[in-house]
Amino acid sequence: MRWSNPLLLVGTSGLGLLSLWYSLVPVYEWAPRQPFTGHCWYNPFAHAPLVWTRANFHIHTRTWGGLTKGYQEAPTIQRAYRRLGYAWIGLSDYQRINPASPLPLYEHGWNLGKVHQLCFWPRRVVWWDFPLSQTLAMRQFVLERLRPVTGFLVLAHPRFMRSYTGSHLAQLGGYEAIEVLNRFGDSVAEWDSALSSGHFAPILAHDNVHDVENPHQLMSRWTEVLLPEEAPVESLRAALVEGRTVGYKNRTPFPIQGPYPRLQQVEIVGETLLRVRLTLVADSLRLIGQEGRIRRVVYRTDSLTYAIRPDDTYLRFEAYTAQVELYASPLVRGGPKRRGIPPRRPLPSIQGLMAWLFGAFWLLVSLRLWQKRQTKAGYTTRSTA
Numbered sequence: 001m002r003w004s005n006p007l008l009l010v011g012t013s014g015l016g017l018l019s020l021w022y023s024l025v026p027v028y029e030w031a032p033r034q035p036f037t038g039h040c041w042y043n044p045f046a047h048a049p050l051v052w053t054r055a056n057f058h059i060h061t062r063t064w065g066g067l068t069k070g071y072q073e074a075p076t077i078q079r080a081y082r083r084l085g086y087a088w089i090g091l092s093d094y095q096r097i098n099p100a101s102p103l104p105l106y107e108h109g110w111n112l113g114k115v116h117q118l119c120f121w122p123r124r125v126v127w128w129d130f131p132l133s134q135t136l137a138m139r140q141f142v143l144e145r146l147r148p149v150t151g152f153l154v155l156a157h158p159r160f161m162r163s164y165t166g167s168h169l170a171q172l173g174g175y176e177a178i179e180v181l182n183r184f185g186d187s188v189a190e191w192d193s194a195l196s197s198g199h200f201a202p203i204l205a206h207d208n209v210h211d212v213e214n215p216h217q218l219m220s221r222w223t224e225v226l227l228p229e230e231a232p233v234e235s236l237r238a239a240l241v242e243g244r245t246v247g248y249k250n251r252t253p254f255p256i257q258g259p260y261p262r263l264q265q266v267e268i269v270g271e272t273l274l275r276v277r278l279t280l281v282a283d284s285l286r287l288i289g290q291e292g293r294i295r296r297v298v299y300r301t302d303s304l305t306y307a308i309r310p311d312d313t314y315l316r317f318e319a320y321t322a323q324v325e326l327y328a329s330p331l332v333r334g335g336p337k338r339r340g341i342p343p344r345r346p347l348p349s350i351q352g353l354m355a356w357l358f359g360a361f362w363l364l365v366s367l368r369l370w371q372k373r374q375t376k377a378g379y380t381t382r383s384t385a
């Protein structure tokens with residue numbers, strides 16, 4: 001049939017180009033898991049007194065002609081969050097740095113599996129991605145492309161469509177933080193996997209709001225940063241990198257109006273005793289350690305004391321009330337170390353080679369189809385002249 005030829009040509013050449021694109025993924029030398037070790041503890045909350053301000057860095061505005069389902073413009077969004085007392089907000093449009101955002105930010109990723117990253121203080125927007133399914137190496141390769149042009153790189157919503165699993169997070173490197181709490185999925189187990197493998201990943205928590213007029217989307221999750229409201233925006237990056245953050249999850253369907261517990265004191269005495277105090281009594285407080293294991297639980301109190309065990313590698317604190325859940329960034333042994341981008345092996349992988357051959361084959365097929373079409377067109381022109 002006449003219409004089938006151009007369709008076939010587009011199909012075969014598309015398949016060929018996509019396969020060549022996928023064949024570019026290198027083979028990485030993955031490092032074994034190295035849980036945190038060392039005598040001294042790193043405590044991001046050691047600076048007393050603890051002064052907290054509210055933040056949301058995952059907000060979608062109306063952009064790309066409405067394709068990405070953002071419903072409002074920047075001023076409406078900013079007013080909504082100011083009313084709720086937020087000190088820091090960032091507009092995170094897909095593949096676009098919104099000039100109206102108080103800090104430069106965008107959400108990277110245009111693949112079917114929702115493997116996304118929040119790119120803070122980017123030098124430019126990176127368009128590299130793998131649009132279909134992604135292997136661990138492809139996920140790492142995208143982070144490798146983002147790393148040199150991104151000031152603070154965050155893995156977005158790992159649980160959402162299993163975009164990053166616990167085993168991915170036990171190996172990936174080159175990023176600074178994890179968006180543990182997100183309206184589209186909370187990723188606490190995945191976070192523990194990254195921490196248990198010895199990668200210092202502070203928590204971020206966000207609404208991932210698309211419509212600020214919907215009260216169920218506002219203040220469903222949020223981050224509190226250990227910074228006074230009047231602090232310059234330049235100090236925000238240091239606070240995020242150093243892990244001076246707490247994530248909150250709202251257990252009610254509307255923005256929280258009344259008071260809720262905040263961290264008042266977190267101290268390590270003599271490297272062997274941890275003391276945590278909240279501003280209000282909570283129903284329960286929990287301490288979590290290596291492999292996500294519960295180290296201690298106390299009920300109906302505002303404080304927790306824990307004798308640190310020699311095999312504790314990291315410790316993170318949770319608190320629960322009827323209204324909120326609180327998740328603090330971890331305290332770690334030896335310092336806030338992070339895995340970098342792993343080194344590459346010099347040779348391509350078998351899969352890469354196969355993808356290259358597959359791509360070359362389909363490009364040759366499409367070239368042959370095009371030649372055939374040209375010959376036929378020439379013949380038709382001559383015969384009708």
Ligand SMILES: [Zn+2]
Pocket residue numbers: 107114116156157
């Ligand atoms: Zn996303």
